[in-house]
Amino acid sequence: MRVLRAMATGQRAMMLKDIAAAAGMAPSKAHRYLVSLIRSGLVEQDPANARYDLGPFALSMGLVALDRLDRIRLGQNTIAQLRDEVNETTALAVWGGDGPVIVRWERPRRPITVNVTTGTTGTTGTTLDLLSSGTGLVFAAWLPQQATAALLAREMTSERLPEALRSKQAVNALLERIRSQGYATTASYHYVPGVAGAAAPVFNVKNEISMALLTVGVQGMFDCSEDGAVVHALKRHARQLSERLGATLYAGEPISAVYPDLSLPG
Structure with missing residues (x-):
């Protein structure tokens, strides 16, 4: 959740070192979480520049949450x-x-x-x-x-x-x-x-x-x-x-x- 929160508040695709710094953890630890998050669809990585961003499942969750928001x-x-x-x-x-x-x-x-x-x-x-x-x-x-x-x-x-x-x-x-x-x-x-x-x-x-x-x-x-x-x-x-x-x-x-x-x- 700290990794996802760091990415959500970053408002842009981010490098591993920036995500780790924002989440308050070592880059190696952040990388392990990012690998799992990519597998779940919550995060994706751009192969062209190695930056990470929120993935399609995160978008779907956000849209559902907005639809239910009163x-x-x-x-x-x-x-x-x-x-x-x-x-x-x-x-x-x-x-x-x-x-x-x-x-x-x-x-x-x-x-x-x-x-x-x-x-x-x-x-x-x-x-x-x-x-x-x-x-x-x-x-x-x-x-x-x-x-x-x-x-x-x-x-x-x-x-x-x-x-x-x-x-x-x-x-x-x-x-x-x-x-x-x-x-x-x-x-x-x-x-x-x-x-x-x-x-x-x-x-x-x-x-x-x-x-x-x-x-x-x-x-x-x-x-x-x-x-x-x-x-x-x-x-x-x-x-x-x-x-x-x-x-x-x-x-x-x-x-x-x-x-x-x-x-x-x-």
């Missing part, structure tokens, strides 16, 4: 665990074409809570704004430009937004900062007055944003600071869920590198 079920379990840890309202959102849609949520065990509305993609009244919700900012930061440019341009004309966010340069700078820090927050200009929230992206096997985890609370009672327990827990659970869905960008590559050149046109 991202919403896994996300439901994650937001329940996050709720138990931070005791705040937590939710799961997916992209609905015209914006993020909350599909699951968990109520905290406290007397004053923030409830959220769930729906399916395309359901009227459940789509979140991009610039006035942490969830929207997360999708705006990591979705391809063509998916969000028109929505962002329309929202920038809203008088509900701070004056500082009504320009392309300001929005681009904000989204770049979100990609750098790995999460987004909103408070003073949240689309629901008196509510503060934080959200983090969840990536899939293609290292593309698949969902967003979010937690919301009453403004003034909700800690969404970078060093706070809520944000730390949110980012940790988002990372763990991403890895469960097959994302590999956390294995040494910064989260901002997924879409490093996104910006609004003009």
